[in-house]
Amino acid sequence: MAALNNLTEHLEAFVDVTRSPTHHAESLKAIATSLEKGVLSINQLVVEMDMYLTTTDDVVRARGILLLAEMLDYLKSKPLDNAVVHSLVGFFTAKLAEWRSVRGALSGCLALIKRKGVAGVVTAVDAEAVAKSMAQSIQVQSLALYDRKLCFELLECLLEQYPEAMINLGDLMVYATCEAIDGEKDPPCLMIAFHVVELLARLFPSPSGPVASEASDLFEFISCYFPLHYTHTKGDEASIPREDLSRGLSLAISSTPFFEPYAIPLLLEKLSSSLPVAKVDSLKCLKDCAVNYGVSRMKKHYKYLWPALKDALYASTKTDLSFGLESLTSPGFGMGEIHREAVNLLQRLVKQDISFLGLVVEDIRVNMVFDTISRYSRYEEMLDTSKLEVLVVSQILSVSARSSVESCNIIFETFFSRLMNTLGIVEKTSTGDLVHNEISTVSTRLYHGGLHLCIELLTTSKDLIPSSEECTSTPESAQQSWCSIVSRFSASLIEAFTSAVQSSNDDCSADAYLGVKGLLAMGMFRGGSSPVSRSEFEKILTTLTSIITANSAKTVKWELALKALVCMGSFIDRYSESEKAMSYMAIVVENLVSLVRSSHCSLPHPMILEATSEVCSTRPTYVEKMVEGFEEAFCSSFSDFCVNGNFKSIENCSQLLECVTNKLLPRLTEIDGLEKSLVHFAISMWNQIESSVVFSYDFNGREFVEAAMKTMGEIVGVASVDSQNSIIQKAYNVISSSTLPAMESIPLTVAALEGLQRDLSTRDELILSLFASVIIGASPKASIPDVKSLVHLFLVSFLKGYIRAAQALGSMINKLGTGSGGTNISTDCSLEEACDIIFHESDSSKTICGSETFLGKICLGFCGSLDHQTRAITGLAWIGKGLLMRGDKRVNEIALVLMECLKSTNSSGNALHPSTMKHAADAFLTLMSDSEVCLNRKFHAVIRPLYKQRFFSITVPILESLIVNSQTPLSRTMLHVALAHVVSNVPVTVILDNTKKLLPVILEGLSVLSVDSVHKETLFSLLLVLSGTLTDIKGQQSVSDNAHRIIECLVKLTSYPHLMVVRETAIQCLATLLELPHGRIYPFRREVLQAVTKALDDPKRRVREEAIKCRQAWTSISSRSTPF
Amino acid sequence: MVSGLINENPTVYERKERRVRTDSSNNDEYSVEPIDQLEIFDILLLQLHHIRDIRDPEHPYSLEQLKVLTEDSVEVDDGKSYVRVTFTPTVEHCSMATIIGLSVRVKLMRSLPSRYKIDIRVAPGSHATEAALNKQLNDKERVAAALENPNLVEMVDECLSPSFE
Helix, strand or coil: CHHHHHHHHHHHHHHCCCCCHHHHHHHHHHHHHHHHHCCCCHHHHHHHHHHHHHCCCHHHHHHHHHHHHHHHHHCCCCCCCHHHHHHHHHHHHHHCCCHHHHHHHHHHHHHHHHCCCCCCCCCHHHHHHHHHHHHHHCCHHHCCHHHHHHHHHHHHHHHHHCHHHHHHHCHHHHHHHHHHHCCCCCHHHHHHHHHHHHHHHHHCCCCCCHHHHHHHHHHHHHHCCCCCCCCCCCCCCCCCCHHHHHHHHHHHHCCCHHHHHHHHHHHHHHHCCCCHHHHHHHHHHHHHHHHHHCHHHHHCCHHHHHHHHHHHHHHHCCCCCCCCHHHHHCCCCCCCHHHHHHHHHHHHHHHHCCCHHHHHHHCHHHHHHHHHHHHCCCHHHCCHHHHHHHHHHHHHHHHHHHHCHHHHHHHHHHHHHHHHHHHCCCCECCCCCECCCCCCCCCCCCCHHHHHHHHHHHHHHHHHCCCHHHHHHCCHHHCCHHHHHHHHHHHHHHHHHHHHHHHCCCCCHHHHHHHHHHHHHHHCCCCCCCCCCHHHHHHHHHHHHHHHHHCCCCCHHHHHHHHHHHHHHHHHHHCCCHHHHHHHHHHHHHHHHHHHHCCCCCCCHHHHHHHHHHHHCCCHHHHHHHHHHHHHHHHHHHHHHHHHCCHHHHHHHHHHHHHHHHHHHHHCCCCCCHHHHHHHHHHHHHHHHHHCCCCCCCCCCHHHHHHHHHHHHHHHHHCCHHHHHHHHHHHHHHHHHCCCHHHHCCCCCHHHHHHCCCCCCHHHHHHHHHHHHHHHHCCCCCCCCCHHHHHHHHHHHHHCCCHHHHHHHHHHHHHCCCCCCCCCCCCCCCHHHHHHHHCEECCCCCECCCCCEHHHHHHHCCCCCHHHHHHHHHHHHHHHHHHHHHCCCHHHHHHHHHHHHHCCECCCCCECCHHHHHHHHHHHHHHHCCCCCCCCHHHCCCCCCCHHHHHHHHHHHHHHHHHHCCCCHHHHHHHHHHHHHHHHHCCHHHHHHCHHHHHHHHHHHHHHHCCCHHHHHHHHHHHHHHHHHHHCCCCHHHHHHCHHHHHHHHHHHCCCCCCHHHHHHHHHHHHHHHHCCHHHHHHHHHHHHHHHHHHCCCCCHHHHHHHHHHHHHHHHHHCCCCCC | CCCCCCCCCCCCCCCCCCCCCCCCCCCCCCCCCCCCHHHHHHHHHHHHCCCCCCCCCCCCCCCCCCCCCCHHHEEEECCCCEEEEEECCCCCCCCCHHHHHHHHHHHHHHHCCCCCEEEEEECCCCCCCHHHHHHHHHCHHHHHHHHHCHHHHHHHHHHHCCCCC
């Protein structure tokens, strides 16, 4: 009973039009829930609603009916009694005639008609009644948008679900549809209307049916929308995109062949229009029509269709054919949308009806092209019209050929021999020899136009070769005659293309381009039925390879040939052509790899490497072969250098290593088994270094060491833990056999370090750097032997000035296990122990890491030379970074030492050297920034979240107080540099939380740093921090408070002479400041405008552009009449 | 105000492919990039592109599409601090020509360094009162006077306000 009481309430609420829509929705929801739960049955509801449904108050009645309809929509999937459905549909059908309640009636009918698959569906008789009532009593176009949409949906639903009933109605439905569509302008309604037309066409396919008899009227109603054009494009995002609607229209137009007499002339007319949209739409629609109307109906129009299509192709083709590298695998000229659609249509027509090809073959313009071709030999000599002829005709012929095997045969039979004649390419006799003309001096004539046409034909025809599995299913008799034509000419074709490439010189890339493209086309025929024999295929490979090996400079020809080879390689891999793969391996891969191995060839080394790595990456087997070759090449060149002192060899080595790092490592995930080969490569690098005991020549090859370090580090970085372990072990063995262990015994005292005057030998230096790289790349899980002595070794070597050692030490500290229960059981040394060694105090056995430690003392200049001081600072920074990233507390002490170095004097009153201070300031950059060379994700660093934030909160307060108390300008500048490094590397959210405190010091920093051009990069990063705070809502208050200082500072920076981006950013910041309250910034307008006006004459264009925008913005506030 | 369209059916030209500035990988901080033709054209086009001599939203063409301004119509000499812009009204008696000319002048005055001398001209033979127009557009006093007329300033500012298309 309670439910019923509520019901009346809800009903009242819904019927009352003065209430808000949310109110309505709520009551609707409440009733629907009780219906769904079964508290209320639909019968009860109808009985309860009796008064609302029959009252004479039109508004209430309309609302009542709408409510009932909405309920039915909710209950779409709930089983209902058939009798109920019948009576309800009867009710709604009757109400359709009553215009006041038409919305409710329509929604009700729609909700009932949509029911399917559940108990209680509308019977066909009832559906017929609905349709009849609708057709007779509703004037669709007089309704509102939403109601019109309902009408179309109802029509669509009726046609889809009750086809038989609708067929009974016959003419009536067609009339109703015509009437409904007439004058419709809204995309959502039209979308459904077009579908309705399609459904009608499907329902009445008979030539004596209502659609056939009414075709002309129906077509008139829909054709007036063609081509679709939206007059109101904006502000209607929810609406249907033009493309969809245009597709719907196209489907409607092509839906029935009865439209054909009207549609095709219309479309042809629109195709000749100058509007691009009309052209594209007509071409798309013509294609749909060709599919649906059938060949016999389309045939009548061929003689109009073909010229129109041809014109569209001519008009949409541009004549600038590109002979560049990128177009080797593409058509070589830009394709507009019109062009693409025209091509699609042509292909469709030829595929559907081979007789259309007759028009193409007999076309005068198509046939004329052979004269055009033979008139010019070079493409650039051609007139634009001739270029157009050649391009369009090649396009027409190749598209037609692509359509089907049959059309391909016809095209080749008609044109290919003629083309070959024009080009002077001769046939092969049955014996395989070339037929020579009487005058044997007649050589092939390399007409560019002809070559282009020929290549287009060959390229398209290759897609027609069935793949091996299809081949077995098609009978041999259907074998392609075009294939035999091509194979008759193949030998001479290859020869012609080869000669085109060879005759080309540097200033003309067209010859080389066409030649290589032709060879590529010939080489890309698939499978056993290819018209190109194996020996001919091998000849192509040989030619291309010889182009690569013969050129000593990187010409266009060289690059083209390389790209062609890579294309062929990946083509072979894609279709797994084992025979061709063998030829490729033998001719291309082995040739190139042997070139890499032999150090004596005319080709510059980097070019061989590039070619080899490109070509070999197409297939895993080639990669294996290549890495083997690289390994051998490395070993031989390296030993050649060691023994004979050949500097050329060491240069080759570094180029080879660069190639491995840049070309191979990035593709590790794509190529299977590459990791294994690379690990092998790394180990043989160590072997080679181990075996060359004596370097008879000193080498100043910094380049080689750098390259070797990079390669080694990256290989270790990507290798699995097991492989890492084997590399580490190998490296450790090498290091123990060198003289380096001697350094481990050096005690950490200044005297001992001073005594170690002699630098490391070249070999030791190489070994040390490489070993450091291995350690840097190793993951925390890898086991490192004898950590304690290694720590000592690195410690001594970075004090000797080897930064790589400091980085390795930092990495090691970062990854070591903590204490006995650490992550790593295999190492024999814990973090504590390692730190003990590093930070051991000079006189007592207590371990702290502050300024009392040996390192700290060197840093602060208590002992050791200036060199030692700066090295110790840099080293300490790397160690600190390792500790910081893993979240170790000891970094705080290190930071304190570093900050101590920034003061102008140390605790004993001695002045610190400027270079010490500079290194200390830079140490903060090392600590905070993300490093490329070590301690990053790639090298498996242990990274605690928020480590930067933590460091920020520790150091910034101290730095700030130091700045306040700084004694000399230099110390002040250096403190600012350090602070800038910290501030600009921390995530911007942290800055925003502390804007109030930071802003003054950032501004001061900006003005201090702008004095000297040395700090320009730091200045820029600090300025970026400032600009970040300006735009954010969090920082706005303090920005507003400091507006005068910010503007003053930015105005100064607009004329900063040393870095363009600084000026640009400063001006952008000034423009951003306009978001502040008007009263706050208005006083500064004169100052800002003056500065920006000066910037209009800036030497750099980007600054001027910003200045114009900024000036415009600031001018507008000064002339605004109302201040706020 | 004129009622109706001055030019009901303007010829619309295809937008010419913009000359892309070849970024000459100019890494030298201290080298000078002089103001050139393209830069002036950009200044004018970026913000002027909804001045139309038609006020009908059905024809939202830019000055470039109507060939009122082209890149070649800008002559500039950075060394001599001189720029001349020649524009072509779409019809001979276009009454908007003064507003376009004035807007171009104001835009350049606001965007170029003060050392520049700006010369605005109507293309020869493109306007009925060509000589008068040229004189009016280049007369300092008259330009200044025009800019003191609040109605005119409002029209110019409307033309120059950044459009949000």
